Amino acid sequence: xxxxxxxxxxxxxxxxxxxxxxxxxxxxxxxxxxxxxxxxxxxxxxxxxxxxxxxxxxxxxxxxxxxxxxxxxxxxxxxxxxxxxxxxxxxxxxxxxxxxxxxxxxxxxxxxxxxxxxxxxxxxxxxxxxxxxxxxxxxxxxxxxxxxxxxxxxxxxxxxxxxxxxxxxxxxxxxxxxxxxxxxxxxxxxxxxxxxxxxxxxxxxxxxxxxxxxxxxxxxxxxxxxxxxxxxxxxxxxxxxxxxxxxxxxxxxxxx
Amino acid sequence: xxxxxxxxxxxxxxxxxxxxxxxxxxxxxxxxxxxxxxxxxxxxxxxxxxxxxxxxxxxxxxxxxxxxxxxxxxxxxxxxxxxxxxxxxxxxxxxxxxxxxxxxxxxxxxxxxxxxxxxxxxxxxxxxxxxxxxxxxxxxxxxxxxxxxxxxxxxxxxxxxxxxxxxxxxxxxxxxxxxxxxxxxxxxxxxxxxxxxxxxxxxxxxxxxxxxxxxxxxxxxxxxxxxxxxxxxxxxxxxxxxxxxxxxxxxxxxxxxxxxxxxxxxxxx
Numbered sequence: 001x002x003x004x005x006x007x008x009x010x011x012x013x014x015x016x017x018x019x020x021x022x023x024x025x026x027x028x029x030x031x032x033x034x035x036x037x038x039x040x041x042x043x044x045x046x047x048x049x050x051x052x053x054x055x056x057x058x059x060x061x062x063x064x065x066x067x068x069x070x071x072x073x074x075x076x077x078x079x080x081x082x083x084x085x086x087x088x089x090x091x092x093x094x095x096x097x098x099x100x101x102x103x104x105x106x107x108x109x110x111x112x113x114x115x116x117x118x119x120x121x122x123x124x125x126x127x128x129x130x131x132x133x134x135x136x137x138x139x140x141x142x143x144x145x146x147x148x149x150x151x152x153x154x155x156x157x158x159x160x161x162x163x164x165x166x167x168x169x170x171x172x173x174x175x176x177x178x179x180x181x182x183x184x185x186x187x188x189x190x191x192x193x194x195x196x197x198x199x200x201x202x203x204x205x206x207x208x209x210x211x212x213x214x215x216x217x218x219x220x221x222x223x224x225x226x227x228x229x230x231x232x233x234x235x236x237x238x239x240x241x242x243x244x245x246x247x248x249x250x251x252x253x254x255x256x
Numbered sequence: 257x258x259x260x261x262x263x264x265x266x267x268x269x270x271x272x273x274x275x276x277x278x279x280x281x282x283x284x285x286x287x288x289x290x291x292x293x294x295x296x297x298x299x300x301x302x303x304x305x306x307x308x309x310x311x312x313x314x315x316x317x318x319x320x321x322x323x324x325x326x327x328x329x330x331x332x333x334x335x336x337x338x339x340x341x342x343x344x345x346x347x348x349x350x351x352x353x354x355x356x357x358x359x360x361x362x363x364x365x366x367x368x369x370x371x372x373x374x375x376x377x378x379x380x381x382x383x384x385x386x387x388x389x390x391x392x393x394x395x396x397x398x399x400x401x402x403x404x405x406x407x408x409x410x411x412x413x414x415x416x417x418x419x420x421x422x423x424x425x426x427x428x429x430x431x432x433x434x435x436x437x438x439x440x441x442x443x444x445x446x447x448x449x450x451x452x453x454x455x456x457x458x459x460x461x462x463x464x465x466x467x468x469x470x471x472x473x474x475x476x477x478x479x480x481x482x483x484x485x486x487x488x489x490x491x492x493x494x495x496x497x498x499x500x501x502x503x504x505x506x507x508x509x510x511x512x513x514x515x516x517x518x519x520x521x522x523x524x525x
Contacts, residue, residue, distance in 0.1 A: 147347060154315055154341040155361040155412070165360070169351035246350045246392045 031213045039223060042216035056224075058201040059190050062118060066125025067186045074130045075175055078137025083167060088138070099135055103127045104192050111197050121193035121201075128185035133178035140174025141167055173247060176240040183232050187225055260329050261290035262448045263314070263416055268323035270309055283309050285473035287323070291416075291448060298451040298459040301469030302509065302516035307452045310474070311420050314450065315341055327416065337365065340414030340447070342405050342422045348393040354404050355380070355389035361412035379407040382441060399430040406438070410445060419451045423458070435461055436490050443487060456505045457493055460484075468508050471516040478508055 016036050022028050023035025030038070046052040081087045081095070107124060114120045144167050152162040194203025202221045209217035240247065270284040283306040291297050299307050312318040314325055316336045325332040327339075340361070348357045356363075358379060359372040367375075380386045383403035385396075393401055402422055409417055423431045435458055442449060453459050459466045460482055468478040482501065484492055492498050 147343070148349060150317055151341075151343060151347050151349070151360075152364070153317060154339070154343075155364040156337050157364040161364055165352075165363070166349065169349070172351075244351065246394065 031215050034215045034219065038216045039219045042214070043220040043223070046217065046220055052205070055200055055202050055205045055221075058198070059194065059203065062121040062125060062193070062201065063186055063190050065118075066122040066189065067129050067182065069122070070126045070129035070182065070186075071133060071179060074133035074178075075137055078134040078175075078178075079141055079168070079171065081134070082138040082141025082171070083163060092138070095131055095135055095138070098127070099131045103189070107192065107196055116197050120197050121190060124193045125186045125189035128189040129182035132182045132185050133175070136174045136178030136181070137171060140171030143174070144170045169244070172240070172244045176236055176244075180233050180236050183229055183236070187229055191225065259292065261326075262293040262295070262328060263289075263291040263332075263450065264324075264326040264329070265289040265310075265314070266324050266326075268310070268313065268325070269321045270306065270313065270318070271321045282473035284313075284320075285475050287474065287476060289467065289476065291450060293448055294446050295465065296442060296449045296451065296463045297465045297467060298453060298463040299467045299469055300453060300456055300459045300505065300509065301474065302471050302513040303454065304472055304516055304519075305469045305512070306472060306474030307454075307469060308420055311418050311450065311452055315339060315418055335415075337412070338415040340409030340412055340417045342402075342409045342417065342419040344421050344424055346393075346401065346425075348401055348404055348408070350393055353390050353392060354385060354396065357393065358389075358404055358407045358411055360408055365412065376407075376411060379411055382410075382444070383407045383437075397430075398426050399434055402426065402434060403437070406441065410441075410447075415448060417447045417449045417451075419449060421452050421454070424453070431458070432490055436488075438462065439486075439488060456502050456509070457498075460498060460501050460505070461488060461490070461493060466505065468505055469512075471512040472519065477512070478505075480505070 020035050020037060023030075023037070028035055077091075081091050103124065106127065107120075110120050110123050114123060148166050148170065149162065152166050157165065190201065191203040191206065194201040195207050198204045202225060205221045206218050209215070209221065266288050268284055268287040268289075269282070271280040271282050273280050287310070289297075299310065301307050309318060313320050314332065316333065327335040348354070349360070352360070355373075355376055359367075359376045362372045362375060376389075377386070380389055383406060385400060385403055385407065388396060388400065388404075393404070396404065405422065409419075423434050426434060439462060449462075451459075451462060463482050466478075466480045466482060467476055468480070469475065470477050480501070484495075484498070
């Protein structure tokens, strides 16, 4: 294990240990706040409970629908807006506006329009992810090294070839950064959406656990969301390594 | 009768508009230059004298204010696909392998993939990179990257090679070796070359003719024939005749470099 991994794991371990010790010395006030051992115990129960897995399924469906829909639309949209100057004039103010808007504030409006359940939450997730990915993608297209475009022009590359061989590859790191930021936004959308407008899902589970003072279940659901977020983010990072193998060397060269 | 030049630059004028003061800055002033087929011509001049601008105009990345550029007597615009360009450092695409980079010009021309592979292989061999075709540029040393750069330009079998300070970023020893490698490749391919550098000995060592340019606005100060026999060994750089030529060019350049230094200072860097 690298030194970085050891130090990182140690810092997480110290926080959990301190939390546990606070419980041992009676500094926590169950059931309002419980030590990690209680969270793990609740987890052991949840992991074999069909209701928990149904909540995971419901949240997962909202997450995947909203996120995938946003990714497959935002990437081409961002590429087009970044590449065609006039599309930039047309859409960038709107994108700035939508990105500045706390999208959760739209939740009540979305509920009134689309009603209770799946599609309202998918919409919230979509709005959270779309603009994050689109704005990053636009940025990726804009920061293409002019030198590489000169090379392409010197070899008489047509517009489409220039786009495919220069713009697209150099935008990839930005697209992936957007997608990784988007995961966090998507989970926020799922949880907040379900706090408002669902009768199943992890957000709903958190609300229900809170109402019945089951802090252990509440914290377990939260922990589960953290793990999902980390796993997906890491998966995207390895996807980037797959589609952009040159990046490993580039970041090494930059000394990181 | 004089043979038609391969590349003919006539009455070239390049002015950049300064938006802030809405005045114009003359970068190249009334420049004429003919280059014969198979000739190796190098331009030396102080920084900012418009050497690279000239190359970019020939290459079509910039449009001149006025003047004509002819390739084989025809307007250059129609024949630019016959130009091979070697840029300064790190112009290989980091996201493509060396092989794909070298074949890039052919890819842009729509050459079928199998043919690209067939044409790239001997070029990689020629520049000594056969074993590195599937490597990415960042895995190569600076000298190897510039060899790949050269191979990329040669892959389209250009009629004219444009080289913009291709060895500027290399360390001194690697640079010497690359100069002699370039000459041996040039001897085999015998392209017409327009080479830009600010290193006088590099210019003399490589060229049939050295063009000395003035500080901005760039004009031609001298057009010198370099008489040394080919093939040239690197050791000719210590030849008294060679050092005399070096000194002669430096005398021409010194005042220009000083004046370029002062105008650059006056402009705030």
